Amino acid sequence: MVPSIAAASHAEPRKRPSQARSIAAVAAMVEAAARIIETRGWAALTTNHVAERAGFSIGSLYQYFPSKEALLAELLRRERAQLLREVRQATETAASLAPAIEQCIAAGLRHQFGRPALALALEYVPASLAMHQEDTVLRQALDRQLAAVLARHGVAGSATLAADLVALCRGMIDAAALRGETDAAALLPRLLRAVRAVLQPVPGPQ
Amino acid sequence: MVPSIAAASHAEPRKRPSQARSIAAVAAMVEAAARIIETRGWAALTTNHVAERAGFSIGSLYQYFPSKEALLAELLRRERAQLLREVRQATETAASLAPAIEQCIAAGLRHQFGRPALALALEYVPASLAMHQEDTVLRQALDRQLAAVLARHGVAGSATLAADLVALCRGMIDAAALRGETDAAALLPRLLRAVRAVLQPVPGPQ
Amino acid sequence: MVPSIAAASHAEPRKRPSQARSIAAVAAMVEAAARIIETRGWAALTTNHVAERAGFSIGSLYQYFPSKEALLAELLRRERAQLLREVRQATETAASLAPAIEQCIAAGLRHQFGRPALALALEYVPASLAMHQEDTVLRQALDRQLAAVLARHGVAGSATLAADLVALCRGMIDAAALRGETDAAALLPRLLRAVRAVLQPVPGPQ
Amino acid sequence: MVPSIAAASHAEPRKRPSQARSIAAVAAMVEAAARIIETRGWAALTTNHVAERAGFSIGSLYQYFPSKEALLAELLRRERAQLLREVRQATETAASLAPAIEQCIAAGLRHQFGRPALALALEYVPASLAMHQEDTVLRQALDRQLAAVLARHGVAGSATLAADLVALCRGMIDAAALRGETDAAALLPRLLRAVRAVLQPVPGPQ
DNA sequence: TATGAATGAGACTTCATTCAT
């Protein structure tokens, strides 16, 4: 009856926390989850463990989240929201395409290398219907964000191109992180080069 | 949420199967696991289920694999070995760099779109120490393979560049698969363009 | 996710037990459940407790029953089947209506006073969809059984009448048990009298 | 399966409500409980749910009732008191035995078919020591009520007979309700006939 | 060697009840 990830309609936190205490509690639990994933991996992420690390009882956790999955979804949102915000800001403030791109990539790197273990783990969220939807939504938001910048600056075919560029960067960043690279500064020029190259008009044959 | 994988001491099959029957048994179990992952996801991959689908008893499964993790490792090896083999062949038979690259990418696409659900799922293997090591080894093998081609054809800085190229392709392919793209032919030119662009000598700032 | 009685499709035991050991295991668990209900009430009927009393691990219990509810359904069936069997035999062997009725009532009394606490408790099965259906089916079977006898012996309006007679007896027997009466012999004549009276042709006014 | 009711020391409301507000609060909570049982069954009857439906905080509920069980006991009393009152009135105003009986039965039918789901559910109160005592007391009160009428009208052996008559009616009414019968008018003559038949002097064997 | 019944730690979740505010 319980387990296996029920296709849940409850990937939302249980209370729109209105009071300061509630907000703090939710934040504490999400952060506890983040730290466990970071330090001990998905396998150690049990609801009891999260509650304990957050300094609450298990009952309290379930007062704020209807399920383990909802907690995870919230964590995913929290992390991705941060990235999305930075990307949005970059695309809105940059004067032209080049710096916009550059700042987006920088944001991506900050996101990945700020808490590398966490960021990497969140790319591999245990699949489940609800989580997958959440994930899809957030990925699309990022793709759209970039597509908009490209379009605004007159780049053609932007939707697919944007998705490819995001995917390409993500692939390179994740692989670097997976190999244990910790130097974002060393990665940045490689990313920039790749992205610029792909954005270059295709040289005609010959 | 995720059936935790008890950390097993070795991720090797229990016996170098000497008899034809053993080889067939191992293959049947690995394939059963693959089919379950493909059709019903990680959550449904229980050892009992695998044994049943393979037409064996659970006891027999544990005669061939010391742990669930070892079974997974074998599956991962099987899949990646196939890709490695094709890539090696491509790099060895191709006359020059361009067709070598092209055939590598084609191999990657075949691998991903041959059994898309499986390939995608295997990028999200529930992390664990042993699996992670296995995964690392196989990724490095691929990276080295490509680095060798690049070096042979006089491309400088080949190690990092190779890793980046592999990562870039993997990122784009996975993202496409995740979005539900099923048309490898449509993806190929985008990959080729990206790889070629990155391989192009950097235009001087002039 | 777990609790509250999920409207289960699984009120059937998990294995049609084919081997002697399985049959014994199922029987042991059902009987353990019966004894717990008898001695300590519904509240003490936990799956862990049942398994322990049956001398099995909790895992084994779930190998034979897909849910707590299925175990209960099996117990209900076991008990009611016994009653149904006796009633069927009574109705088939009795030469005329009077002894048929008499033997049915005697069967009812045996059933109730054989294991009074259990019989009483089973009249108050915690409602749930699956259990309720099971219960309904078994009640109807009993009603139909009696209706058939009545019809065979030329009593008109038998369906409703039979249901009423069964209900009337059940009410009297349960109430007696609830009051702590333990003397079936004292109850039998009262039941007989009531049933005969109701079966008597209605005396015309005047 | 059944939310176990912690054995509470007393099943009395916490205060003889002296103020109008208290009386209203108690009534609101009891009615909320009734409605939940009616509409969503025993499984949904949680104290938090009751408090919410009644428009109070869970803390307030525990100011008026020492335990969930006390709340249930109060509900049981409320429902049975209503029935008892009607029965008492019937027995006190009726001129002779026949109409007294008739009105008692009518009261029983009103009680059952007025709020059928509730009345039926209350016959299946999750057993517990305190509730069982409460239930016993109320059943006895009803039995005594009827025994008194019988005695007053010169029917011999009234105590047991009364108990049997009550039980018989209860059995028939509950079974009808359980089968989904909703027509009290159709049930009344069957009940009357049964009761009258049982009250008839036993015909000599002749 | 093969079988599959048995194990049991441990996961998720609920809900009656308390108590600081």
Next chain:
DNA sequence: AATGAATGAAGTCTCATTCAT
């Protein structure tokens, strides 16, 4: 008096793994 956040014991159920046959 009222609130509702917090508690935590306890319940159901799963699944990797073992071992007697």
